[in-house]
Amino acid sequence: GLVSRLQCSWRCTGDVYLLGATNSGKSTLFNALLRSDYCKSRAPNIVDRATVSHWPGTTLNLLKFPIINPTCDRIFRRQERLREEATKTEDQLSSEEKKYLNHLKKQGYFVGRVGRTFQQPKSSPVVDFDPDMLSYSIGEDPRHSPKKHEEREEFTYNEVKDARWCFDTPGIVKENCVLNLLTEKEVKLVLPTQAIVPRTFILKPGMVLFLAALGRVDYLEGEKPAWFSVVASNLLPVHISILSKADAIYEKHAGQELLKVPMGGEERMKEFPPLVPQDITLKGIGTTEAVADIKLSSAGWVAVTAHMEEKLLLRAYTPKGTTLVVREPPLLPYISTIRGARIAGTAAYRTKKPPSLVENLKTTERR
Ligand SMILES: Nc1nc2c(ncn2[C@@H]2O[C@H](COP(=O)(O)OP(=O)(O)OP(=O)(O)O)[C@@H](O)[C@H]2O)c(=O)[nH]1
Ligand SMILES: [Mg+2]
Incomplete structure (x- = not known):
């Protein structure tokens, strides 16, 4: 095309x-x-x-x-x-x-x-x-x-x-890209080398989502639960918590196994910039269509899907000096609808592999 x-x-x-x-x-x-x-x-x-x-x-x-x-x-x-x-x-x-x-x-x-x-x-x-x-x-x-006898073709003058x-x-x-702050080992986990499997969570007001220790989204105010679909390397962990515990979790686990990136414990975190917040207000457009993506620098993004007319107050964080962007309209509006069944007792849904994107051979180059 x-x-x-x-x-x-x-x-x-x-x-x-x-x-x-x-x-x-x-x-x-x-x-x-x-x-x-x-x-x-x-x-x-x-x-x-x-x-x-x-x-x-x-x-x-x-x-x-x-x-x-x-x-x-x-x-x-x-x-x-x-x-x-x-x-x-x-x-x-x-x-x-x-x-x-x-x-x-x-x-x-x-x-x-x-x-x-x-x-x-x-x-x-x-x-x-x-x-x-x-x-x-x-x-x-x-x-x-080098092969000695391989002759290289060249263009003619014409x-x-x-x-x-x-x-x-x-x-x-x-x-202002988070990748500039990461070590080679960390970059390898952040840059996806396989197809990303989106991970959707249902959050009530007062709940918090961490994307490794590279990004955080707080659901501060709203009437009803909303869906948060994470699009990031499958190797980055997503951790769900509540507001009253979130700061302590970051303090304790940033640099450690639970949040995975950055890696290298307290020493590493000493030289890593702190997360800085930005408040975001969104208005839902229905339970099947995301209203916006919160892009956490290059670590990934979180698509937010909320009930029609529902007003949400969110607070999102990225490491100081990196860019947080609210992308409206979102890149993949129907992303929350490809989730699987809810995993009992958690905020998470099972992941469903999206259908293959290369199937439609017949239409790819036809014009
Ligand atoms: N999933 C997916 N991966 C892609 C696509 N195009 C490129 N990639 C991958 O993205 C990575 C970067 O691709 P490159 O073509 O080297 O990107 P570039 O823009 O030339 O990068 P620089 O030369 O570093 O500026 C590679 O791992 C590619 O395999 C695509 O359409 N889909
Ligand atoms: Mg290139």
Whole structure:
């Protein structure tokens, strides 16, 4: 869909830059576009794929590929292919494509298959047996020595003369981000590497929700219970308590196992900024639709669902110097409705795995 829209509106009028905060998925998108009809057909053999990692700040330079000129003929051929593929089912995909899709499913990607119309066969045939692998000197690991005879293709003058380029760029570092305060070990727990399973809790006024020791939401005033759905790494614990105990819990357990992040006990907490509060008032819009997300810096967010017209007074906390944002409307308004059954004697609901997002192969690229 994105490729079709770019070709329709922007065509080849100028360069295109992928911009955004660190870790937002620019390089992943760049690599997908590199293997798509957006890119000149020979470019995937020539341009290196961008490095993707779950560490923020991975891309340090500008990578680029030349954009294909979407001539009428090309657009026609692309539409033909898309029409043909719209009838394909997952079973008809190659095993490599299936493997790739499964990998994405596991990670919770909202993507489909990106195909190509204008393929260029690789110019050099695949060599199974490489004699160089047998002729390495002692102490040299053949797996890591560069292949000596691999010839690199290059663009011709004509291919780049008037080319427009699509760039991957280094991410914009967010200044007031909680990740800047965390150690490598802690960041690993905060950044999700698997699909997030939302966790919903029902809270009455006077109850408190902790997201690790990185965020806290107090339900101060309201008439009825409300639903708080946490969207954060599955490895971060959520702890529910009551107002009169909350400060003591933080005091005792921040830096310890119960709240998990930060880790390193009292010593660690000495250098960690204290939580600072911000009052928030919300008005419910019904029991199926969240009214807002409380975004606790980059630790995650809490979607709040409350009865129609119900007025809530909340107090949310993030570590000093990090940004707390009330996102209204929320990103996933119906998130509380995918909860499972209530766990007896607790404020928690069982978690229900959301349905796979990659199922709809047939509609992903059709336009
Ligand atoms: N669930 C999910 N994860 C994604 C998606 N796109 C990227 N990721 C993951 O997010 C992480 C960051 O992706 P990158 O493509 O390296 O992000 P970036 O914006 O290039 O990051 P920097 O180069 O550090 O600025 C990686 O672990 C990706 O696998 C997506 O659509 N869904
Ligand atoms: Mg990148």
